[in-house]
Amino acid sequence: MRILITGAAGMVGRKLVARLLQDRQLAGRTIAAIDLHDIVAPETPQADGISVRAFTGDLAAAGASEALIADRPDMIFHLAGVVSGEAETNFDLGYRVNLDGSRTLFDAIRLANYKPRVVFTSSIAVFGAPFPEVIPDEFHPTPMTSYGTQKLMAEALLSDYTRRGFFDGVGIRLPTICVRPGKPNKAASGFFSSIIREPLHGQEAVLPVPRSVVHTHASPRSAVGFLIRAAGIDGALVGPRRNLTMPGVGVTVGEQIEALERVAGSAVTKLIREVPDAATWAIVQNWPTRFEARRARELGFTAEQSFDEIIRAHIEDELGG
Template sequence: MHVLITGAAGFLGQRLTRTLLERGEVNGKALTRLTLVDRVAPAAPAHERITLDCRALDITRPGALDSLLGERPALIYHLAAVVSSAAEADLDLGMQVNFDATRALLEGCRAAGLADTRLVMASSVAVYGGELPAVLDDMTALTPQSSYGTQKAMCELLINDYSRRGLVDGCVLRLPTIVVRPGRPNAAASSFASSILREPLGGESTVCPVPTELELFVMSPGRVIDALLHAATLPGDALAPYRSMMLPGLTVSVAAMLEVLRELGGEEALARVSHEPDPRIESIVASWPARFETQRAERLGFVGDRDFHEIVRIFITEQETPRERSR
């Protein structure tokens, strides 16, 4: 099986790549080729049985993916995106990467005759916003309050229509806020949700830019990767007629997140968090809903985290494991 990943140098792309190489198969089929695409050539370890093709490619350039699509990948993970705050700050950039490149990808699949290729796109809770019911589901109207959310919503509708027409076999996963991300903060408005845990647990100070009563809908990185892999296994008939779904996350307040930080990291870790309101970040994040009914995703076999303690404990363990191995 040939798998193509756009945005492969990003956090999710790297983690998905490692998992695919470790498993060596997708849905019972041997993985024979893995093509990794990003603006900077993604790095991946050599594999004795899987051909790795790592390319630096600007997918906003017309026809950039045509030659790769002509090689007929059986599975495409479309993870390339400009994140929320960056898309809000630069409308043109967000439109080029988040929307125009996705439309070009769909048109490339259409031209190459990839009707049976499963296309999995990562969408976002940001497709919702404004006046909303207390609890949302997959069919709640999309009323995004940011350019990023609007761009993702447009892509969702396109993938659904191309799938309805039999031009591609799409599956769109609306990702909760991913916590805890390793590494350093990025330009996403939700980046603080990881920073208020990651930095204090690592002995560094950080800033919380939103009120502690603010609620978020969250999911751990591991569960997101599990969901991406599971999305490749579902028959198209199980996804139709509407190809987008919200993954089963957890609703948690910032105050509850900080309490888990105190419980697992101690008072000294909690003391490393200072509170400095940022109206720009708050206006974006507060527009995202935090309570969902996700029975459809659960019926299809997607699994969420048990509780927020588990999310943070797994992060701590993952950070300790590399240090233990280096001793």
């Protein structure tokens, strides 16, 4: 099996590559090759018997997608995207990468006339306030960011291209992935991770929103698990509604901090400083809160059961336990 991963230099992309090289198989088939693509050069980890190639460039540029599809990858993970904060400040870039990049890739697959599985990472940002207390699978997406709009449009394409038989797509709406390792990115959701990550490193972290904010999270480990499940699932089980809201842990920011205190103690949580930020709040207040995610759970997508578990996963995976 040949695998293509766009956005491979991103956090989730790198973890997915590591997992695939460790598993050496996907969806019951042996992995022969992995092609990685990103706007910056992705690392190319070595693995005996698996060819790993890197491609660098703008996915929406003429010919870029065609080059990636030339070797007809059996499995395509389309993770590439400009994050929410950046898509909001840079209108043109967001539409170019998140909408045109996806469409160009999907069209290259369509025109290559074979029928690979395409796994697309959408986002809960497709939803916009007001919400019921728990958002059901059949709730309408009314995004309140350009990022969410672009993800919704790519979801619609994914469904239509699947219905027409151009490829076999599965869209997974990721909750906020937390705890993100490494440096903050430009996502407006960055603070959800930094209030856990920085204090665990003995550093101060800023909380820009009220503790009452409710949000749904899953660990990077769960995000990779979602991708692996989406790659292996029988398309007939998914049916015509190809975009699935993933499960996660719905908690208030206050509950996140309580979990951190349980796991790491109050000396750690004391490093969180509350500094309200109007710009972040303006975005976050329209974000969805809790999800039912019934279809995804029934289809075998699993996440953590508590925020304590999410913190422990971070400590195990990033801080050597």
